[in-house]
Amino acid sequence: MNIVVCVKQVPDTATERKLRSDDKTLDRDAADGVVNELDEYAVEEALRLKEAHGGEVTVLTMGPGRATETIRKALAMGADKAVHLSDDALHGSDALATSYAMAQTLKKIGFDLVILGSESTDARTGVLAAMLAERLGTPQLTLANKVDVDGTAIAIQRVTDYGFDKVEATLPAVVSVVEKINDPRYPSFKGIMAAKKKKVETLGIADAEIAAELVGLAGAWSEVAEFAAAPPRAAGTIVKDEGDGGTKTADFLASKKFI
Amino acid sequence: MNTPDAHDFLAVDHDLTDEERAIRDTVRDYATAELLPHVADWFDAGTIPDPRGVAKGLGALGVFGMHLSGYGCAGTNAVSYGLACRELEAVDSGLRSFVSVQGSLAMTAIHRYGSEEQRQEWLPRMASGDALGCFGLTEPDSGSDPGSMRTRARRDGSDWILNGTKMWITNGSVADVAVVWAATDDGIRGFIVPRDTPGFSANVIHKKLSLRASITSELVLQDARLPGDALLPGAEGLRGPLSCLSEARYGIVWGAAGAARSCFTSALDYAESRTQFGRPIAGFQLTQRKLADMLIDVNHATMTALRIGRLKDEGRAHHSHISFGKLANVRAAQRVAAVARGVHGANGITLEYPVMRHMLNLESVATYEGTEEVHALTLGQVLTGTPAFR
Numbered sequence: 001m002n003i004v005v006c007v008k009q010v011p012d013t014a015t016e017r018k019l020r021s022d023d024k025t026l027d028r029d030a031a032d033g034v035v036n037e038l039d040e041y042a043v044e045e046a047l048r049l050k051e052a053h054g055g056e057v058t059v060l061t062m063g064p065g066r067a068t069e070t071i072r073k074a075l076a077m078g079a080d081k082a083v084h085l086s087d088d089a090l091h092g093s094d095a096l097a098t099s100y101a102m103a104q105t106l107k108k109i110g111f112d113l114v115i116l117g118s119e120s121t122d123a124r125t126g127v128l129a130a131m132l133a134e135r136l137g138t139p140q141l142t143l144a145n146k147v148d149v150d151g152t153a154i155a156i157q158r159v160t161d162y163g164f165d166k167v168e169a170t171l172p173a174v175v176s177v178v179e180k181i182n183d184p185r186y187p188s189f190k191g192i193m194a195a196k197k198k199k200v201e202t203l204g205i206a207d208a209e210i211a212a213e214l215v216g217l218a219g220a221w222s223e224v225a226e227f228a229a230a231p232p233r234a235a236g237t238i239v240k241d242e243g244d245g246g247t248k249t250a251d252f253l254a255s256k257k258f259i
Numbered sequence: 260m261n262t263p264d265a266h267d268f269l270a271v272d273h274d275l276t277d278e279e280r281a282i283r284d285t286v287r288d289y290a291t292a293e294l295l296p297h298v299a300d301w302f303d304a305g306t307i308p309d310p311r312g313v314a315k316g317l318g319a320l321g322v323f324g325m326h327l328s329g330y331g332c333a334g335t336n337a338v339s340y341g342l343a344c345r346e347l348e349a350v351d352s353g354l355r356s357f358v359s360v361q362g363s364l365a366m367t368a369i370h371r372y373g374s375e376e377q378r379q380e381w382l383p384r385m386a387s388g389d390a391l392g393c394f395g396l397t398e399p400d401s402g403s404d405p406g407s408m409r410t411r412a413r414r415d416g417s418d419w420i421l422n423g424t425k426m427w428i429t430n431g432s433v434a435d436v437a438v439v440w441a442a443t444d445d446g447i448r449g450f451i452v453p454r455d456t457p458g459f460s461a462n463v464i465h466k467k468l469s470l471r472a473s474i475t476s477e478l479v480l481q482d483a484r485l486p487g488d489a490l491l492p493g494a495e496g497l498r499g500p501l502s503c504l505s506e507a508r509y510g511i512v513w514g515a516a517g518a519a520r521s522c523f524t525s526a527l528d529y530a531e532s533r534t535q536f537g538r539p540i541a542g543f544q545l546t547q548r549k550l551a552d553m554l555i556d557v558n559h560a561t562m563t564a565l566r567i568g569r570l571k572d573e574g575r576a577h578h579s580h581i582s583f584g585k586l587a588n589v590r591a592a593q594r595v596a597a598v599a600r601g602v603h604g605a606n607g608i609t610l611e612y613p614v615m616r617h618m619l620n621l622e623s624v625a626t627y628e629g630t631e632e633v634h635a636l637t638l639g640q641v642l643t644g645t646p647a648f649r
Contacts, residue, residue: 069277076281186289189321189333192281 038117092217099131318388348514353473365392372493395425431476512584
C-alpha cells in the first residue's frame, strides 16, 4: 500500500505567534517551527498500517526551505521517503490554493491512501482533507479515531458529538485523524541517524504542474483584511454571595446570553 | 538584534548539528512526558518502582550504549550521548546514573574488553533495555584508591572463585549481570557475573538522602564460582575499569549542566511569579544578582561540556579534560542548586520544585566517579608532572 502522509510545519504553540505587518501572512521567523501535532498521529497511523499491511510511507509537505526539519522528524519516526513542495510562488496560499497545490502533487507522486491530521494548530481551518478528497475525486473519511484496511476496503470510526459514525469506502481515499487514534512513537536514535540517508525530493510548482495564478497570495480566495492583537484579559469582577449567589450567577450568565 | 534566550543564553545549542538537535529533542520530549511527572514520587519513595519499564522505554529510544557501535547500539557521536545525559539529568541525576551505569560502565566494559561471545550474549539485550547491567569496582573500604580492593578471584581448575564485597552499586539488586573487578595473582581483572551465579547476592542500600530516585546496592560474592570464560579477556590492571569510569564521567560533565539548567529555570520562573512587597521578586536587585550568577554558571557548564564533547569526537579528549569538566561542572551545578533553592524560599525545600532534589543528588554526583579532590589532583599532576596521591 502506497501511503502518503501530509505534514505541516507550524509555529510552536508554546511561543508567541505573529502575523507579518507587510502582507499579513504568518511570521515564520518569530517562532520556532514544529511538526503540527495532529500530523504526528497521522504519521504514526501510516506507520502502523504499513507495519500491518506492508507498503511504503511517503511524507509530503508544502512550505519554505526550513520545513525540511518537519520532514526529518517524520522520516526519523520511520517514514520511507519524502516529497517537499517548495516554491516562492506558494507563499500566502489559502486553504483552497493549498488544497489545489497538494492535490496536483499527490496526482504526480501517486497514492493508495492519503492521511493527514484533522487540522493544523496555526490556521485551524480543518478543511484540507475534504478539499483534497474533492479535488482528487476520492472518498473522504475524516475525523477518524480508528482506521481499518482490508485489501482495498477501508473503514474508519468518525468521532462525532454523539459518539461515532462507521464510514466505509474503497481505496484510494483521503483520511484525516484525531488525536485519540494512537500514541505517536518517539523517533529512535537509529531512526534519527537513518533519516538523513532517506530520499527527500524537492518539487517546485512547475514540477507538480501547478498553475502559478491559482496559488500564492494573488491566487487566494480569502484575504486577511485586518488583524489586531487580542486585548489583554480584563480584571474579573468579584461578586459577594450575600445569600443571593445563585440569582447573581444566573443574572451573569443571562447577561452573557449563556442562558 | 533579538534578546538572548534565557534558556540558552550563549546559544551554545546553535552549534549542534541537525542530528544532535533531533536527539536532544527526542530525549527532552521523552523525559519531560514519561519521566518528569513521576520522578518526585520516586525520589520520595526512595526507589524506581519499575526499573524494567524505565529500561524498556529508554532502550526503545536507543539511549543505552548509544555511542557504542554494533551489537544493537545506535552508534551516535559523543556529543549526542552528552546531550542525552544533559536532558536526563535535567529531570534527575538518578535517571542519568541509570543510563551511565548501563551504557558507559557495564556495556562499555563488555564492548571494549569482552570476547566476541560475551558481546553477542549481552550487548544487544542491554542496548534494548531487556537486560540490566551494573558495575562493581568500589568497595566499603576502597573508594578513591581502587587498587586497594579486597575482592579476590582465584583459580580453581578452569573456574574462578570470587570473594569480596562491592559497595554503592547503582542498579546492583535489579541487574541481570554485574561486571565485577577483582584482584588476581596477575593483577586486577574483570568478570561477567550473571545474577543467578551461586554465591552472588545483592542487598539494597536504604536511608539515602541523595539519588533517591535510583536503586543503590551492595554486591556480595561468597565463593561465587564462575566458568573460565566469565573473565573479560581484554582488560588487565586498573586501566580497564578506570577507562570505563572516564566514559561515565564524561556523561556527568553534561549531566551536571542539565541539573544546573533545571535549577536555574525553576528559579527564574519562580522569581517572576512570586510577588512580595507588591511586585515579583525577580524585580529586586538581590534576586537579579542571583539570577545573573546562575546564568553564568549554567552557560559556562554547557560550553565546557560541548567543548569536551567536540574534543572527544575528534579523538583529542585527554582523561584530564574529563576531570576538568567533572570538577568544574558539578561544582557549578552545586552553586546553582544552592542559590536556586534560596530563591524559592520555603517552597524550595519541597518536592513540588526540583531544586532541593537536584541539590541533594549533586552531593552524590560530586563524590562518585572521582571526588573533587581526585580530579583536582589529576589536573595538578598534568600541570606539574608530579602525582600528589601516590
